Amino acid sequence: MVLGIGRRTFGAAILAAPALARAQEASWPSRPIRLIYPFAPGAGDLVPRSIAEQLRPMLGQSLVIDNRPGANTMIGAEAAARAPKDGYTFGWVATSTLVMNPNLYPNITYRLEDFAPLCLAYRAPVAFAVTAALPIADVAAAIEHVRRTPGLGVGSVGNGSSPHVAMEMMMGLTGVRLENVAYRGEQAIIADLMTGRIPFYAGSTNSLLPHLDGGKFRILAISAPERLSVLPEVPTFRETVHPELVLRYWHGMVAPAGVPAPILTRMAEAVASILRTEELRAKLPPDMDVSPVLLDDFTALIRREQDFYGRIIRDRHITL
Numbered sequence: 001m002v003l004g005i006g007r008r009t010f011g012a013a014i015l016a017a018p019a020l021a022r023a024q025e026a027s028w029p030s031r032p033i034r035l036i037y038p039f040a041p042g043a044g045d046l047v048p049r050s051i052a053e054q055l056r057p058m059l060g061q062s063l064v065i066d067n068r069p070g071a072n073t074m075i076g077a078e079a080a081a082r083a084p085k086d087g088y089t090f091g092w093v094a095t096s097t098l099v100m101n102p103n104l105y106p107n108i109t110y111r112l113e114d115f116a117p118l119c120l121a122y123r124a125p126v127a128f129a130v131t132a133a134l135p136i137a138d139v140a141a142a143i144e145h146v147r148r149t150p151g152l153g154v155g156s157v158g159n160g161s162s163p164h165v166a167m168e169m170m171m172g173l174t175g176v177r178l179e180n181v182a183y184r185g186e187q188a189i190i191a192d193l194m195t196g197r198i199p200f201y202a203g204s205t206n207s208l209l210p211h212l213d214g215g216k217f218r219i220l221a222i223s224a225p226e227r228l229s230v231l232p233e234v235p236t237f238r239e240t241v242h243p244e245l246v247l248r249y250w251h252g253m254v255a256p257a258g259v260p261a262p263i264l265t266r267m268a269e270a271v272a273s274i275l276r277t278e279e280l281r282a283k284l285p286p287d288m289d290v291s292p293v294l295l296d297d298f299t300a301l302i303r304r305e306q307d308f309y310g311r312i313i314r315d316r317h318i319t320l
């Protein structure tokens with residue numbers, strides 16, 4: 001008799017589970033949401049902070065940024081991948097997190113399948129610049145100078161970074177060789193570029209703009225598909241090197257795999273609507289392209305880039 005009651009109770013619980021899940025999804029969010037940000041506070045966090053500011057009136061709950069810097073974003077990524085699948089923890093990711101790192105670290109602790117990609121937030125190009133100490137006015141002259149002067153270096157934020165990969169693409173297409181010189185941060189590279197300690201720079205376009213009027217360097221090209229309105233005289237690599245040399249690093253949001261689809265959809269649409277507001281766009285640096293890519297389309301984009309940049313990393317023998 002007891003056994004029979006147990007079976008009925010068990011069966012009722014199974015039948016009630018979907019209804020309970022639907023009720024939880026319908027009431028989401030009922031408490032603050034956490035966003036794991038894999039960089040230090042203040043490190044390029046304009047977009048996630050702006051999202052946090054505007055999300056509360058839309059969802060009725062605050063978005064709290066949890067900084068988890070280190071290991072080329074892998075510490076934050078692993079924390080996001082292992083978080084509860086209840087829709088109250090999301091992760092911020094970059095190209096390095098889900099495209100470069102899986103192709104560079106043989107023992108990486110997460111995979112794309114550990115995440116539900118939510119929304120690509122923005123893209124930005126790499127800039128290629130030369131110190132004013134060298135009489136180089138364009139990419140063709142830079143390539144010829146490098147060809148005649150072996151052993152020159154180009155400063156970037158690290159081996160396997162998007163700027164490094166952009167330079168390797170250029171070198172593969174032109175047959176020249178620049179040594180990648182890894183720095184801890186872009187401001188240190190720019191300081192050395194302006195004093196002529198390093199001849200070339202590859203990195204964020206936006207980091208160069210505040211120093212451009214000083215005349216200490218020249219931006220020779222950018223890796224965007226089209227010229228930037230703020231730098232109309234600076235050509236693209238498509239114009240100067242090869243039509244296929246386009247590279248833009250990106251940032252975006254993910255959830256742990258297994259978060260219910262209705263929550264993913266609601267969060268992705270809320271974030272995308274914020275990214276499209278004039279209020280946010282007015283705050284952005286001029287090199288940022290905000291064109292949200294959501295859910296399955298974002299996943300497909302990541303897979304394409306994993307394959308594309310993986311081939312470049314292998315062909316160019318890029319290692320850490």
